[in-house]
Amino acid sequence: MKQRSTQDSRTAQSRALAQSLRCYRAPNNTRSAVEVAITAAPFALLWITACVALEAGYWGALLLTVPAAAFLVRLFMIQHDCGHRSFFRHRLANDLVGRVIGVLTLTPYDFWRRTHALHHAGSGNLDRRGIGDVTTLTVREYVALSGPRRLLYRLYRHPFVMFGIGPAYLFIFRHRLPVGRSRRRLQPWLSAMATNAAIAAVAGILIWQIGLGDFLLVQLPITLIAASIGVWLFYVQHQFEDTFWARDAGWEFHVGGLHGSSHYDLPVVLRWLTANIGVHHVHHLCSQIPYYRLPQVLRDHPEVAAVGRLTLMQSLRCVNKAVWDEDRQRLVSFREMAAAR
Numbered sequence: 479m480k481q482r483s484t485q486d487s488r489t490a491q492s493r494a495l496a497q498s499l500r501c502y503r504a505p506n507n508t509r510s511a512v513e514v515a516i517t518a519a520p521f522a523l524l525w526i527t528a529c530v531a532l533e534a535g536y537w538g539a540l541l542l543t544v545p546a547a548a549f550l551v552r553l554f555m556i557q558h559d560c561g562h563r564s565f566f567r568h569r570l571a572n573d574l575v576g577r578v579i580g581v582l583t584l585t586p587y588d589f590w591r592r593t594h595a596l597h598h599a600g601s602g603n604l605d606r607r608g609i610g611d612v613t614t615l616t617v618r619e620y621v622a623l624s625g626p627r628r629l630l631y632r633l634y635r636h637p638f639v640m641f642g643i644g645p646a647y648l649f650i651f652r653h654r655l656p657v658g659r660s661r662r663r664l665q666p667w668l669s670a671m672a673t674n675a676a677i678a679a680v681a682g683i684l685i686w687q688i689g690l691g692d693f694l695l696v697q698l699p700i701t702l703i704a705a706s707i708g709v710w711l712f713y714v715q716h717q718f719e720d721t722f723w724a725r726d727a728g729w730e731f732h733v734g735g736l737h738g739s740s741h742y743d744l745p746v747v748l749r750w751l752t753a754n755i756g757v758h759h760v761h762h763l764c765s766q767i768p769y770y771r772l773p774q775v776l777r778d779h780p781e782v783a784a785v786g787r788l789t790l791m792q793s794l795r796c797v798n799k800a801v802w803d804e805d806r807q808r809l810v811s812f813r814e815m816a817a818a819r
Contacts, residue, residue, distance in 0.1 A: 492732035492763065495782065499764040502771045503564065509770060510565050513753075514556060514575065521549035521582075528696045529688055540699060547703035548751045554583045554708060555753035555769060561591040564766045581676040584649045584701065588669035589656045601716070601762055602734030604802070605726040612640075612713055614723075616802045617815050632812065635800040640713065645705035714793045715740050715758040719809050720786065723802050735762030740786040742793060759786050 524546035531539040559565035560576030573587070580587035593610040600606030607614065615623075615631060623631065633639055654674055656666035685693045722738035742756030749756060757772040760782060767775065776783045788796070798811040803818070810818070 488733050488737070489730045492730070492736045495736065495779070496732050496763050498779070499760070499767065499775060502775055503764065503766040505565055505567055505768045507566055507571075510768065513770060517549055517552045517556060521546055521553060524549065525696060525700070529692060532692055532695060536695060539696060543696060543699040544703060547700045547707065550582065550700060550704040551707050551711075552751055552753050553579050554585070554704070555755050557583060557585065557587065558594075558755070559753075559769055561587065561594055562765045564768050577673075580673055581680060583704075584673075584677060585653055586656065586666070586670040586673040589666040590653075592666070598735075598762060598765055599731075600734075602722045602724060602738030603726060603729045604723050604804075605729075612717055614717070614800075614802055614809075616723075616804050617810070618804065620801050620815070621819075632800075637797050641706050641710055645709040646702055648709070649701060649705040711742070711752060711755055714742055714788065714796055715755070717799055717809060718786070718788055718793075718796045719799060721809055723804075723807075732763060735759070736785060738762070740788050741783060742788050743783075744790055748790070 524542055528539045528542040528546060531542060556565060557576045557579040560572040560579070563569055563572045565575070566572050576587040576591070580590070597610030600609075601611070604616065613631075613634065620628065620631065634644075654670065656670045681693065681697075684697075716739060718740050721740070722734055724734070736759050739758040739762040740756075741759050744752065744756050753769045754772040755761070755769065757769075757776060760772055760775050761767065761769075798813075799809040800812055801810055801815055802808075803810045803815065806818075
């Protein structure tokens with residue numbers, strides 16, 4: 479009875495907060511345009527400078543790919559807000575900017591936007607896993623697996639795969655085809671194929687200008703670094719010990735959004751480079767808020783800052799969390815799971 483009362487209270491509080499956040503939703507078109515400019519221009523400048531630096535040796539050019547990758551991550555966050563139709567006032571502007579950036583991030587914008595919407599719609603729901611999220615098994619589900627399938631899950635959750643091989647596969651290969659629930663529909667294929675064609679055209683022009691070798695020496699590390707950063711951010715936003723998961727009967731959208739997402743409280747520079755995506759619990763509660771208004775939400779509602787808060791150092795402890803313990807209502811490591819059995 480007490481647990482039910484606590485759940486009802488949490489639901490009421492989450493819904494009330496979501497209602498109060500509606501006033502932050504309106505984007506400022508001028509501010510949004512400036513955000514695009516101050517992100518795209520440094521990225522382009524760093525890319526060109528890295529190409530020029532190749533003449534003096536590769537290590538200097540490689541060093542420049544790191545900040546270039548950071549700005550590519552920020553471009554992806556702009557694309558992310560466009561996907562929520564929250565960055566510009568008009569749908570056409572959001573979709574146009576999102577599709578253009580999708581060529582740079584190797585992401586078919588329209589297909590990604592639909593799968594990401596499914597992720598938001600079922601975030602924290604154990605009965606609606608599998609689209610746009612990190613595959614997460616419960617303890618019971620893991621124990622019921624055969625030996626080979628347990629090994630595959632352990633490999634999937636290994637940091638080298640999750641943040642190394644996985645991101646490269648996702649952005650370079652998997653995004654080329656619209657795999658998932660929507661594969662039978664024409665629109666996802668049009669989105670993927672149009673993005674692929676645009677990527678081929680841009681890459682072809684650049685290769686024609688600087689050569690295939692120089693292009694790969696600059697673009698490949700930028701893509702790999704940015705992909706790993708992006709997957710890490712997404713992982714930490716949902717894969718932390720005190721996250722929220724529940725079966726359909728006990729799940730509620732606002733609770734799943736607020737308590738199933740972290741507040742990744744990063745240092746100021748990293749917060750800017752990641753476009754406040756760390757304020758993810760607020761974003762899931764009201765995804766129509768443009769990212770540059772999220773800090774204002776925290777200032778106006780200081781009590782929200784403590785919900786699901788993770789510092790940079792604390793986030794490192796999330797790496798080994800791998801299975802959801804329904805009995806203890808927390809994400810645990812394989813070692814913790816074995817010790818509890």
